[in-house]
Amino acid sequence: MKKLIASLSFLFIWNCANAQDPVDYVDPFIGTTNYGTCNPGAVCPNGLMSVVPFNVMGSDENTYDKDARWWSTPYEYTNSYFTGLSHVNLSGVGCPEMGSLLLMPTTGELNVDYHHYGSKYEKETASPGYYSLQLTKYNIKVEATSTLRTGLTRFTFPKGKSHILMNLGEGLTNESGAYLRRINNREIEGMKFLGTFCYNPQAVFPIYFVMRINKAPKQTGYWKFQRKMTGVEAEWDKDNGKYKLYTQYDRDLAGDDIGAWFTFDTEENEQIEVAVGVSFVSMENARQNLEAEQHGAGFDEIYASARKQWNDDLSRIIVEGGTKEQKTVFYTALYHTLIHPNILQDVNGEYPAMETGETKTTKNNRYTVYSLWDTYRNLHQLMTLVYPERQIDMVRTMVDMYKEHGWLPKWELYGRETLTMEGDPSLPVIVDTWMKGLRDFDMETAYEAMRKSATLPGKENLMRPDNDDYMSKGYVPLMEQFDNSVSHALEYYIADYALYTLAKSMGKKEDADLFYKRSMGYKHYYCKEFGTLRPILPDGKFYSPFDPLQGQNFEPSPGFHEGNSWNYTFYVPHDVKGLARLMGGQKKFIDKLQMVFDKGYYDPANEPDIAYPYLFSYFKGEEWRTQKTVRELLAKYFTPKPDGIPGNDDAGTMSAWAVFSMMGFYPDCPGVPEYTLTDPTFDRITIRLNPEFYGKDKLIIEKKENGSPEGYIQKIELGGKKTGYRINHNDLVKGGTLTFYK
């Protein structure tokens, strides 16, 4: 009964929306250039479906073309050539994938070649759950919205001959192949083959869809690009090497590059709506999803629902004070943290099991798109605090993946383990969640899973292929020029430290000792000569010649992945003081860390050094450096502009950094339930806690001006009692109010 009352009051608070709604501050164009790889498409919080403008192919007038350079996002703000709306996309990710089921309206003569049917556009607008533009070539208004598993697009046509195209041949994905069949003249269903994320050729999977138009076309058909043949063979098919139109065929079709077209006679301003439901299980489920989530509702109703979902979710944190721009940055960042992981299961609870694809059924939400090398650092910590009912399902999902596949996820994508980046990032996530009191998951199995990847020999170890040396020597030697060995080991240390704390708390002394010892192995890499971490050769000697700066700007670097030694040297968050001792004490540590910022060695665009600014605060008297640095980084890199994210948002990781930093606290050591404090951006922040998890319904962070000349924090109180610059999660939640005096 108590639980019920708590629940109800929680809901009540939820509905007390501010006069100025949080959703109104979100600008989905932030992070859509400068390699932020976010997009302005329509999506629901943690929704499977996103409907995103696709403008990265087909024209030299685009600055960025998916086929002309490394490119990982369906949309780029500075591009100009729109070739459709893509359904189901990744946000803030650094490898191309998804971004298919391209829905395009045109007018005039039917043309199914995207090099020709694309259009420039104007009047582009976006807000959570809504995207719109006007195609200048066709004078068609395009509006998109979505539910969790379906998209709904409304085209406003001019008078004349109009077409709707569904292109299954192109997309951001580099896999090809699709299948489709007609249900009736307003509805098709099919499968599009996806995969090869980050060059992983085996991480492939199908997406199923159903597409339904609310008006019967005058004519409809398919197309297929006929594979290029040469010589005599080419004579057989007059469409050889071209798009072939199928005008008198309406059964099923398969091929590398196929599509369906629908032709209408439209009146001036006639609106036609196109609904697309998807599923990763089957076409039948895609239809069930469509029918359950749209049930005949029109565009305005679906959009109103999406907007409400966003406002409810964003309202979990109410900020007061600060500028409008700061609120825009904050709520947009929060918006970006609520896109991935997203749900995978259909409305009937079915989902494809990890790696096998076997259809399974779940009662809780099944999540997917685990970019864990990124998100284990802060995004899951944000979920744990503000959206714990999601974080617990995310962890349940991870444990279920282990049950299905034998491994916790590393970089899971729609049921496939892509093995992108390195380490064992599930461990800190699970331990962090558990340590913060979210314990309603199968920890026995989770422990088994974590221990497995920590202890299995490398040959059998999907997570830690170089575990043999790691376990026997305490480090991973450099076996090949660019094998990222140091990065691997640094991740293992953090994971093992998390496992140590868990084992200790569970009374597993032997495990605790083992994993603690391993977690300290980072010391092997410390090289006094350079004062940095340095790769170690198989013979135990340091790698030479060594330049700790090698590896800037995504150049390859011996031992380090996507960075250089400076980006990794301070990445020992579980033993900052120990690292400082190695470096010769606090002063040397602080001076060196300050130098990293002063000399521009800090890379704000990638994860390894993302927590560096908070490390100053481990040392008394140096906390102002954290505040100064975070403030500067926020001001410089997180702005209310399309380039307002410093690099790949990394499935919300950069945004989660901003959200925490603007709230005045940051979880700088994944797996350790603590935050380092900094001064908040806003005067007052109310976090609506979920009382089912935290027993209370809010946490308040407030800033009181106390006349500090430098603007740094003078004093911090938690629940009215003075506290230091590092604070335990449970204390914070219990404390109720965190007050900064500056």
Next chain:
Amino acid sequence: MKKLIASLSFLFIWNCANAQDPVDYVDPFIGTTNYGTCNPGAVCPNGLMSVVPFNVMGSDENTYDKDARWWSTPYEYTNSYFTGLSHVNLSGVGCPEMGSLLLMPTTGELNVDYHHYGSKYEKETASPGYYSLQLTKYNIKVEATSTLRTGLTRFTFPKGKSHILMNLGEGLTNESGAYLRRINNREIEGMKFLGTFCYNPQAVFPIYFVMRINKAPKQTGYWKFQRKMTGVEAEWDKDNGKYKLYTQYDRDLAGDDIGAWFTFDTEENEQIEVAVGVSFVSMENARQNLEAEQHGAGFDEIYASARKQWNDDLSRIIVEGGTKEQKTVFYTALYHTLIHPNILQDVNGEYPAMETGETKTTKNNRYTVYSLWDTYRNLHQLMTLVYPERQIDMVRTMVDMYKEHGWLPKWELYGRETLTMEGDPSLPVIVDTWMKGLRDFDMETAYEAMRKSATLPGKENLMRPDNDDYMSKGYVPLMEQFDNSVSHALEYYIADYALYTLAKSMGKKEDADLFYKRSMGYKHYYCKEFGTLRPILPDGKFYSPFDPLQGQNFEPSPGFHEGNSWNYTFYVPHDVKGLARLMGGQKKFIDKLQMVFDKGYYDPANEPDIAYPYLFSYFKGEEWRTQKTVRELLAKYFTPKPDGIPGNDDAGTMSAWAVFSMMGFYPDCPGVPEYTLTDPTFDRITIRLNPEFYGKDKLIIEKKENGSPEGYIQKIELGGKKTGYRINHNDLVKGGTLTFYK
């Protein structure tokens, strides 16, 4: 009761097989070179499934390559590079189509590129329902058999690593695209897209299949040829422009060029059987077909059944006397007439309706592969006499096609109207069948259908696009250089003559008069100057300059399709005497016809002049010329060798010519229920009539040597009474015994 007894006695006779079985005389290699386009694959009589060696791609050592020249058959006797067994094929057809679902065994390292995995072979054998060879590269024995709708292949492997490949990317068809999915590690199902027969881009359709292996593989996966990309795009996929192997994916796959592989550890001489079921309705039906027709039976049982079906069918005609070679030619020709049309419906009666693809259900056999421009001349007449229960279903099917699609068939292929060749060939078939007393079909609708194509204006007329001029002027003028206008009109005249006889018999005097008049329009084309038919220009003048020989060897010819004026000038079978009068009387007609043979103007390899030899017998005293010519043509062009058919068998039409000619009678005027007689090859021919249709169970043709010095017929008796050289079908059947004295 009477009917039942008749039926039983009919079956009894069937089972009285000769000591030397007819099936033993068949040599399926006849017609597999010299452009016969037959194949030695395993097939059941009128079966949907055929399992055919595919040896026309992948190696320069093949003389004939499907991609290097005009090529229309999956197998060529003189080729040497085998790349699998193709499932569902056309026999004796002049355009490439079908010939897909390529099943190949290999050993050693897995290779899915047919350029490499193909093999030379030896020990090739074939008999009805059975085909076998030994792959020299792999030392694998391959044996194939079939049921009506399924194939069964037995591979005998050597010891070691062996593979079974199912290639869905290649085939004789020029359409591409396939879809497949795994049911379990021994079973896949899928769809292959087919079509573009004779360059018709819209005549496309899907074939569905299920493939089941009787041993679990050690490993299994898919492949897909990754479409060729260039520049930066190419870097995304290391398999770009190559066959990509999917080793860790087992859900569904689609693409232009895909396949599935299964890997085994085999013992020496280990046999593995692979069953393939197909359907043109659905994968579910393909599985139903497989389960109903193979029900777990092994190779030997399935083959025994196929052989028995063939022997039963071939035993409908028992020939005595003649050489072994003549029996081989005869029974092989009969075998070739029993391949197309073949059944289309699944075991549950479902089939795709004409042109719409809608699933319909039938109680009788639904036939497909109507190469009517060929088969209307003699094959259906053979069916009517010897296999009337099939012919009636073939006609019912044609009428159902009209009900579904609005048109009788012209060249129907698996539910699509390919519109190949010209004319209105359904009309003579239907009238011929009706006139011979097979009347249990919906003649009211059939008449409506026939009248429609005879009378509808050209613009709306799928069968007769040039009907306007034909109806108003009595002929089709040459509108374009190579528009086959005379050929078109000649077909219309024959069709209209058939319709005239039918209308007359039904008391439709007005129609009868109209169609009779039209059928005589051929006279417009007769040019006294050349003594041949000659194209007419739109202004009514003859086409000039004119060369009646232009068009030999498949060169284009103004006004004539696949031939020249000489090949068409005598093609007025419904008014031979009238034509003779035009030509100046019997002598001039005979001299000119004899000249056609003497000068080599006769083309034995194509249909237009196929009945020429019989035209001599319309004139008293000239009948010996028929006998001499037919005897010479049989001896020269129909031999028990791979080149023993003069050209494309044309779905059994050439073979039907041989069957009739060797039996001593030929239906030289389609639609007219009469035969012209010639001397039979054999001493005694017993045709097992179906008493349900003919009231009696046999027809005997016997030859009695009477000491004729020239070997020509001296006297003919029917039922003991003297008869002439042209005989009515009903008289023949009633007569019981036809005796030739020579």
